[in-house]
Amino acid sequence: MTAAIEVRGLQKTYREGLGGREVRALAGIDFAVQPGELFGLLGPNGAGKTTTVKILLGLTHATSGEASLLGLPASDPESRRRVGYLPEGHRFPGYLTARQTLSVFGRMSGIDHATLKARIPGLLERVQLADWIDVKVKKFSKGMTQRLGLASALVHDPEVLLLDEPTDGVDPVGRREIRDLLRAEAAKGRAVLLNSHLLSEIELTCDRVAVLRKGQMAAMGTVEELTKREEKKDSLNVYKLVASGIDDAVLAAFREAGAGAERVNGHFRVAARDPRHLNVLIDVARQRGALLTELTPEKSTLEDVFVDLVRAGDSADAAPSSPSRKSESAL
Amino acid sequence: MRALAANIEEVFREAAARWTLLAYFALSSLFILLFAVAVNLDVVNGALAGAKIFGANVQMGRQSVDLDKLVLGFESGFAGFLYVVGTFLAIFATAHLVPRLQEKGTIDLYLSRPVGRVPLLLSRYLGGLLLSASNVVYLLGAMWLLVIWKTHLVHPRFFFAAGIILFGIAALMAFAFLVGTLTSSTAVSIMATFALFFVSAILSNHDRIAAAVSTEWAAQLVHGLYWVFPKTAQLGGAVVALVMGDEGPRRMRDALTLQPFLTTGLFGAVCLTLACLRFRRKDF
Numbered sequence: 001m002t003a004a005i006e007v008r009g010l011q012k013t014y015r016e017g018l019g020g021r022e023v024r025a026l027a028g029i030d031f032a033v034q035p036g037e038l039f040g041l042l043g044p045n046g047a048g049k050t051t052t053v054k055i056l057l058g059l060t061h062a063t064s065g066e067a068s069l070l071g072l073p074a075s076d077p078e079s080r081r082r083v084g085y086l087p088e089g090h091r092f093p094g095y096l097t098a099r100q101t102l103s104v105f106g107r108m109s110g111i112d113h114a115t116l117k118a119r120i121p122g123l124l125e126r127v128q129l130a131d132w133i134d135v136k137v138k139k140f141s142k143g144m145t146q147r148l149g150l151a152s153a154l155v156h157d158p159e160v161l162l163l164d165e166p167t168d169g170v171d172p173v174g175r176r177e178i179r180d181l182l183r184a185e186a187a188k189g190r191a192v193l194l195n196s197h198l199l200s201e202i203e204l205t206c207d208r209v210a211v212l213r214k215g216q217m218a219a220m221g222t223v224e225e226l227t228k229r230e231e232k233k234d235s236l237n238v239y240k241l242v243a244s245g246i247d248d249a250v251l252a253a254f255r256e257a258g259a260g261a262e263r264v265n266g267h268f269r270v271a272a273r274d275p276r277h278l279n280v281l282i283d284v285a286r287q288r289g290a291l292l293t294e295l296t297p298e299k300s301t302l303e304d305v306f307v308d309l310v311r312a313g314d315s316a317d318a319a320p321s322s323p324s325r326k327s328e329s330a331l
Numbered sequence: 332m333r334a335l336a337a338n339i340e341e342v343f344r345e346a347a348a349r350w351t352l353l354a355y356f357a358l359s360s361l362f363i364l365l366f367a368v369a370v371n372l373d374v375v376n377g378a379l380a381g382a383k384i385f386g387a388n389v390q391m392g393r394q395s396v397d398l399d400k401l402v403l404g405f406e407s408g409f410a411g412f413l414y415v416v417g418t419f420l421a422i423f424a425t426a427h428l429v430p431r432l433q434e435k436g437t438i439d440l441y442l443s444r445p446v447g448r449v450p451l452l453l454s455r456y457l458g459g460l461l462l463s464a465s466n467v468v469y470l471l472g473a474m475w476l477l478v479i480w481k482t483h484l485v486h487p488r489f490f491f492a493a494g495i496i497l498f499g500i501a502a503l504m505a506f507a508f509l510v511g512t513l514t515s516s517t518a519v520s521i522m523a524t525f526a527l528f529f530v531s532a533i534l535s536n537h538d539r540i541a542a543a544v545s546t547e548w549a550a551q552l553v554h555g556l557y558w559v560f561p562k563t564a565q566l567g568g569a570v571v572a573l574v575m576g577d578e579g580p581r582r583m584r585d586a587l588t589l590q591p592f593l594t595t596g597l598f599g600a601v602c603l604t605l606a607c608l609r610f611r612r613k614d615f
């Protein structure tokens with residue numbers, strides 16, 4: 001199956017002015033997004049996220065490597081016929097109404113007048129702007145402009161969506177609606193690439209996530225894979241245990257059984273090798289009169305993972321001879 | 332094609348929304364109004380009434396002047412004036428087309444559509460040219476109709492002078508587009524184009540200027556710039572000569588050659604090509 005979005009060995013080096021110093025924005029990244037997949041692109045400022053999206057859309061030219069959309073090279077304008085894009089900080093002409101905006105950009109995507117006339121009201125209904133259809137864009141709030149941007153990205157019924165901070169300026173209810181809309185689009189088989197600083201948004205929305213750091217791929221995987229918390233030294237799985245009747249003697253018994261155990265803010269963190277080991281620990285606790293009320297695998301948030309990765313990169317930069325950079329990157 | 336039509340339409344809609352179109356046509360209307368008032372002055376009415384009674388001649392002081400020649404002379408002078416005014420207005424009205432397109436947050440919206448960069452830029456250029464054409468036709472057409480209404484004399488060449496005016500505008504607009512792609516600044520585009528207009532006009536006297544400079548290389552530079560730059564002064568002369576036709580002085584008729592058109596056309600084509608090349612390679 002042809003990947004909806006594919007990037008291979010993508011590099012971009014900017015030159016500052018004539019004969020100025022070179023700035024490497026992308027140092028050879030690879031990833032692919034399949035149809036129906038919601039893919040999140042994360043990274044601190046200057047990591048290369050926007051450059052990647054801009055290369056995919058032909059806004060910026062790659063120094064080397066390949067970028068393609070639905071099998072067509074990104075440099076070919078035809079590759080954008082089935083792609084919807086919502087840029088960050090977009091500025092629709094304020095003198096156009098919502099209807100006119102979608103009409104202009106729909107026609108620029110090759111859609112005829114009649115189709116647009118039939119499609120636009122429904123699309124604005126989907127993004128909760130039906131009542132504003134003939135109001136000029138300059139009267140829109142930031143959140144409304146963002147919704148209109150989303151409608152503009154969808155107006156030509158694209159197979160791929162590239163969205164840069166789609167929930168920027170949108171209220172919590174609106175954010176949920178946009179999340180639902182993106183999931184619905186993915187369910188229809190659309191590939192969605194989401195570029196956002198809002199890690200919780202990515203965590204809630206995306207199937208897979210890539211973290212960029214200084215133009216390199218720092219980590220990539222499902223949200224589940226990235227947030228699974230392991231005790232690094234012994235590869236133990238960490239669980240949150242809420243129970244009454246657990247005292248220091250029980251914790252000591254856990255440790256004797258080869259587990260990690262500590263008291264944290266009114267509950268316990270228990271590190272076990274595997275489910276069998278975990279059950280042994282539960283038996284130990286119950287034999288000693290403990291009453292368990294909650295036992296859940298403890299996960300990092302995507303934010304924890306993100307911060308760890310960025311800090312790991314920073315400390316590797318501070319000590320350039322450190323050999324651990326690569327291994328830390330691979331979660 | 333649909334995308335390009337949408338883009339051209341967008342040029343007009345933007346001009347209308349940003350008051351450019353209104354200001355453009357309001358200024359043109361002001362000129363037309365002034366002209367209408369001028370042709371209704373008592374002295375003009377009296378002269379024309381006299382011509383109607385005593386034949387086709389108008390008495391000007393002790394001289395008797397043929398009315399047809401008088402109107403032609405007036406039309407040619409006014410056409411020359413409109414060449415300058417129409418060009419200035421056109422550059423004012425269209426110099427923003429590239430800088431605004433290249434603004435962050437706007438360019439992304441256009442380039443993310445399946446339209447090549449060169450067709451996108453050329454459709455803006457065509458939109459700007461159509462906008463200018465509509466105004467020049469309005470300006471010259473209204474004046475022409477006023478003259479016909481007042482004198483019953485029909486000189487189509489006055490209206491056809493719009494073609495030369497538009498040709499000059501097209502070349503200068505190409506230069507404004509090139510400056511726009513390089514600087515992304517409307518102000519710089521306007522200033523540079525106006526400077527080019529005046530410098531080119533001054534360079535029409537390149538032989539005299541070259542003779543006045545002290546070094547050979549400076550003289551060569553003056554000649555070189557003359558040949559490279561558009562021939563704004565000669566085009567103005569061509570407008571007047573076209574309107575005058577056979578009634579104009581021989582010196583003027585002789586000046587109506589292909590050379591200024593060819594070199595100006597080449598200048599415009601090169602500027603537009605360079606603008607396209609730069610726009611095509613630019614990272615946004």
